Amino acid sequence: MNLISLIGAIEIGLIFALVALGVYISFRVLDFPDLTVDGSFPLGAAVAAAMIAGGINPVLATGVAIVAGCLAGMTTAWLNIRFGILHLLAGILTMTALFSVNLRVMGRPNIPLINQPTVIDLFSWLNPLVAAVGLPGRPTLKVLALLIIVTAVGALLARFLTSEFGLAMRATGANPRMAQAQGIRTDMHTYVGIALSNGLVALAGALFAQTAGFADVTVGTGTVIAGLAAVILGETMFRTRPIVLAIFSCVVGAITYRIAIALALNTGWLGLQASDLNIVTAVLVGLALIMPSVANPMRSLLKRRTS
Template sequence: MSALALSGAIEAGLLFSLVALGVYLSFRVLSFPDLTVDGSFPLGAAATAVAIVHGINPFLATAIGTLSGCCAGFVSAYLNVRFKILNLLAGILTMVALYSINLRVMGRPNISLYGEETIFTPFAEILDFGLWTTSAVLLVIALAMKFFVDWFLGTQVGLALRASGENPVMARAQSVDNGRMTIVGMTLSNGLVGLAGALFAQSQGVADVSLGIGTIVTGLAALIIGETLFGSIKVAWATFGCLIGAVLYRLFIAAALSAGFLGIQAQDLNLVTAIVVAVAVILSQARRNSRFKLWPRLRRLFPQPQPQKG
């Protein structure tokens, strides 16, 4: 694998680690199977690209893209909470609607950002990392979002959010508004995805209406790989696994496409993606099963001393 391919894979992995963090909030914390991300990712890219092309500061444009993702998540959650639409269906409806909205926002299928100033432009002038300048900036942003999610889930609202996703009945008994927690969690989740889309458009120099295809698969793959390596019990380790899982996932894809002896070509990307996700799920289940099987064996090997009578 060339240095250019390696830097590109790491850069893409850091970008999609934000998607993985968003998927972690919706799938793991809220137990909300959310397909909105396939629409909120290109929405963040589209809103940011249009803002930059119209002369808005790139940092403010990135914030606009992030808020656009938040709005998409809010709509999905509101459809579920207010109108009692099945969560999966609510996400699908929003995702389908966002395809047309993204076309409306951009006015055409894609927008080029080549030659435009992005948030990476000032860092390219300050840092002298060559191919790794964008990756270094994305690493700082990904770590900042990871620590933000860790902090948020440790606050009173975050604990209520986790309780609502883990056991809604118990949370309701503790005066937690499950509907409100769903809206908060989904808004934050898709805000992270919108941020990823905004950064993706600026790093790749283009925003396209088809960017969101397969975004949910990538986020889930990164999440599952991270859980396989680091577990999912502690929040800090789970969010760290999202970052590592996303980078490893993109490295696997890049390595597979670069291995000429395997005969894999660019059109085989979806096949490679499906295989990587399937292997990650199998390893995750094997890890979980072996954990439960190992404990009884350890107890038999190291029996607890029985209290003496009398």
């Protein structure tokens, strides 16, 4: 794998780190399996691309994309809480509806963003640093810009989850009955958590559209799997669970996941092609799930003896 491929893998990994953080909130913090992610990712890309192509400031377009993702998440939570629809089915319903919404927003299946202003341009002050390092200009600038954005988002999320409201949200996911007994409004915290989760995913979609130079209605396929894979890989590498380290592990897991895929697809002797992405993903996620028990084979033996 050459340098350009490595930088590209890190770039996609940083974008999907935001997806991993969103998936972490829904799956780990709230214990709410949410499949809306596959629809909110292209929703963020569609809203941002449509507004930028229409001459709107890219920062404002990205903000509106985040709001759109939050509304999509709240729709799923509303279906689950208000009507008692199973969370998985509620997510599928919202995701299915978002396919048509995305087409309506874009007006066509895809929107090119070549030569359009993006949020990456706000970080042009980093160009002298990139030139001094001697790395490829535009790709390296995108990686540095995304690293700053992901770091800022991760810090804000860590601060939020360790606040009083965030602790109540974590209690809602850990034990809803006990949380209700303590006076916590679990429904409200679920609404906020799922909205925040999909807002982060929509942000990732908006950044993907601006870095890749296009938005397409199909870019969300497999997003939830990629996010879950990043979370699982991160948890496999970092076994302790403080919030700050958990957020850091999601970011590292996302980057590791994309680099592993790039290595697998660029290794000639394996004979893999781009069409083999799904099987590579399945193998990586399977290995991540198996590794903890393989790393400590005595754990199951000790459980048997104590029982």
